[in-house]
Amino acid sequence: MNVAALLPAFTKEHFPGLSSAMNGILLAGYQVTYFISTPLVGKYCASIGRKNCIGYGVVVLSMSTATFGLAALSTDQWLFWSISFFARCLQGFGDGMCYIPLISLLTLEFPEKNEVYQGYGMMALGIGYSSGPALAAISIRWCGYLGTNMFFASLILTIGAVGTVSMPERINKAPPKSENVTVEGESHSVSYFEFFKN
DSSP states (O other): OHHHHHHHHHHHHHOTTSOHHHHHHHHHHHHHHHHHHHHHHHHHHHHHOHHHHHHHHHHHHHHHHHHHHHGGGOOSHHHHHHHHHHHHHHHHHHHHHHHHHHHHHHHHHOSTTHHHHHHHHHHHHHHHHHHHHHHHHHHHHHHHHHHHHHHHHHHHHHHHHHHHHHSOGGGGGOOOOOOEEEETTEEEEOOHHHHHHO
């Protein structure tokens, strides 16, 4: 989320030909790929392994954040935009690969106090979302646009790697939750589109 605070000022100074609509489309790439990828991650993270999925997500998220910063080395506005859009889309995918298994783990590990721990998880997410832009605003003064993205990429990779390595291996083998929903004695699967239709 730190990117949203940095991008408009950077493009206004270095790529004034990029409209605010193009900046909006670029930033929306994250949400679109997050929206598309999270149901797929939810479906397959138990077979990939929850710990593995988080680890892959950390790598994708940190590498895409670095790529987002490296786009600033381009002097062509459309090359900058294309690389940034690609990286922003990968950030949404990487974030989904981390978020879904973490929520799944809260549910599996703390079934009796699930709501309490979900609240703690959302609180941690809120702290990250609110402190990220503030930290980015401080970092850009000393590190610039490229350096700030590299700083965040290394921060994501370091904290994510330590967190993933410290997770017990058993979470990769946790039994997946049933996809079947019981409605008045009947059992059936709910597809992605049925979920949104209802």
